[in-house]
Amino acid sequence: MIRINLLPAEMRRGNRVAVKVLVAAFASALAVSASVGWFGIVWFGDLAAAENNLASVQGQLASKQQDVAYYTELEKNRKDYAQRVQTIQDIGKSRRLWSQFLDQLIDVVNNNGDTDRHLAWFDRMSVRTDKKGGATVTIPGQVQDADKARLSNFHEDLESAPFAAGMSKSEPSWRLNLSSERQPPESLKFPLTLELPPRGGKKK
C-alpha cells in the first residue's frame, strides 16, 4: 500500500532537522568559536603586544646606540694613548742607568780613600747589553802592591756594591806586574768580568 503524506513539507516529521544534527552543529559552532576566539586572542592580543614591546625595546636600544658609539670611540682613543704610556713604561723598565753604575763603581774603587784595604785601577772598560737587558762589563785592572789580600778585599767590596744584587763575577786571579816607573813598582794585574742581571730580575 502506498502512503502519501499530505502535510506541508516543513510539517513533515521526516524532514525536520534531526536532534543529533542539531547537537553536532551546536558543538561544532562552539568548538569553532572557542578555537577562533583563542586564535584571535593570541594573534591580535599577545602577538601584537609582543610586537609592540619589541618595537619599544628596539627604540630604546636605538636611542642609546649613539652614546654607545661615542663611548666606543672614547675607548679607542683611551687605548691608543694608554698603549703609548705602556710602551714608555716597558722600554723604561729595561734601561740601566750607566752613569749611576759608573758612579757606584768609582766609589767602590776609591773606597773613601782607604788605600790600605786596596788601591785599584782599570786598564779599560767594555760594556755590552743583551736583548734580555742583562749586561756584561769587562774591566781588566790592577791593584797596587804584591799583597794578594788587597785583591781579595777589592773583590769583596765589589760583591757588596750597590749594583751587585744578582750580579755574577769572575773569580779572583792575578799576575804579578812590575813597573820601574812607578812607586811601588809591584802590582797585581787581574781580569774582571761582571755579569749584571736584567733589571727587575736575576740573569740565568
Add this chain to the structure above:
Amino acid sequence: MAATNQNKQMLIICGVGATVCALAIGGGFYAQGEIETINQKIEGERQAITAAQAKIVKIPAAEKEVVILRENLDQYVKILPDEKKLNDFVRMLNQFELQSGGQGKNLIPKSTGRGGKKRFALIEYSYEMTATLWEMLRLINLIENYERFVNISEFTITTGNKSGDSDDRTRDGDAIHTIRLTMQTYRYNGKATGKEVQIKGYEDLKQSLREEIFKRMQAIHIDKYEHTGKNSRRDIFVDPRMSGDEGIEGMLPLDEQRAILQRYITEAGKLREMLQRVRNEDTTLFERYALEKGLRDGLMELAKQADLDDSKITYAPFRVKWTNEVTGAIEEIAVAFEQRGTKKGETDPYLPAQEIEALVAEMQQECENGFLEEARQRYETVAPQLQVPADDPRYDLAVDAKSLHSKAVTAIDFRKLDLRIQGVVVNRGGSSGVLLNGEVFEEGEYVSEELLVKMVEEEQVWFVFRGLTLVRTM
C-alpha cells in the same frame, strides 16, 4: 534516505567545524611561536640595552681619562716620538757635548732592522768621543736624563793616559780617554685606531681636571739619576801610583805624605773623642768647660794647620782620604760642636719635639711673610737632626718641617723664574689669558713642564709649580 542525509549533514558540519578549529588552533600555536621568538629578541635587546647602559654610565669617566691622557700627549711624544726627529737628537748631543766638555769624534747611524713589528722602532747610533772620566760621566748622565728616551746599550772606555801625568793627553789635570757609545732611541710604531673624539665641553672639563692632568704628567717619568760630579774622587782608569820623578819635582815623597795624613787623622780622632766626652752626661761641669775650650782651640789650630799642609798632599788616593777624613772631619766635628747645646742627651740624636714644633711654627710664619730663604736656612741648619725614624712620635712634626722646607725651596725656585707678566685678559664667562714673556697662555696651559697657568685675575696670576699653587702679583 533521510538518515543518509542526516549523516551527510553531520559529517559536513563536523568536517567544516574541525577544519576551522584546526586552522584556528594551528594559527594560535604559530602565533605563540612568533611570540616566543619575539620574546627572545626582546630579551636580547634588553641585554643589549643593559650593556649599552653600562657603557653609557662609564662615559664621564672615559671622557675624563681621555682628556687627561690627551692633554699629556705632548709629554709622551717627547719621550717616545711618532717620528724619528733625529735632527733634534743630534742637536741635543751637540748641546750635551758643550755642557760636559767632551769632544765628539763621530756619530754614525747603525742599521738594525729590529723592532719592525713592535710597538716601537729602534734607532741606533754609534758615537765616539774623547773626554775625561768626569766629562764622560756628565755626558752619559745628560743623555740618560734627556726628555727623549735614550738607552746606552754598549760602551767602551780606552784609557788615553794611564799614568795620569800632565801632558797633552790631560785636561785640567785629568786624563783624557777615548769613549765609544752605542745609543738607542725609539720611534713609536703604534698606529691610532680611531680619530680623535670630539668631547663636548672639552675646555671646561680640561679646566676642572687641570690638577689631575698635572699630577699625571708628573707621574709619567722614566728613571733618572743625578750625577753629583767628581767629589774629590780619583779617575779609576789612571794608575794612581806615584811616578819615579814625582818626589824630585818638589812634591813630597809618598811616605812623608802618608805621615802627614796619618798625623792629621790622629788629631781629628782626638778631637772627635773630646766631642764625645763633651756630650757625655757623666762629664762634670768643670771637665766639660775644659773640654769645650780644648776642643774649640784644637779645632781652630787643626783647621789652620790643614790649610797650610793642604798642598803637600798630592798623591791622588791620599787626596780622597784627606778630603774625607781630615778637612771633612774637621768641618763635621765643628758643626757637631756648635750644635751640642741643642741636644739634651747623647742617646737622642734628634731635636726634641718642642723644638721641632717651634721650628715648624717659625718656618710657617716665615713662609707666610715671604721670608722664604730664612725658612729654608732654618730647616737646613738642623736638617741632620730631623731625620727622625717613622716609628718616632716626632716623625709627623719632622715631616711637617720637611714639607715646609720643600715648599720654601719650590717658592724660591719659582721666584727665580724669569716670568714677565706683560698683560692679562680676564674673561668672566670663559677662559682668561696672560701675556707672559711675550707669549699668550690661557688658564690650564703649561708654560713649561713644571709650570701651569692655573687662574688669571686682574691683579694676580695663579700658577701651579711642581704641584704647589703660587701667586704672582702684577
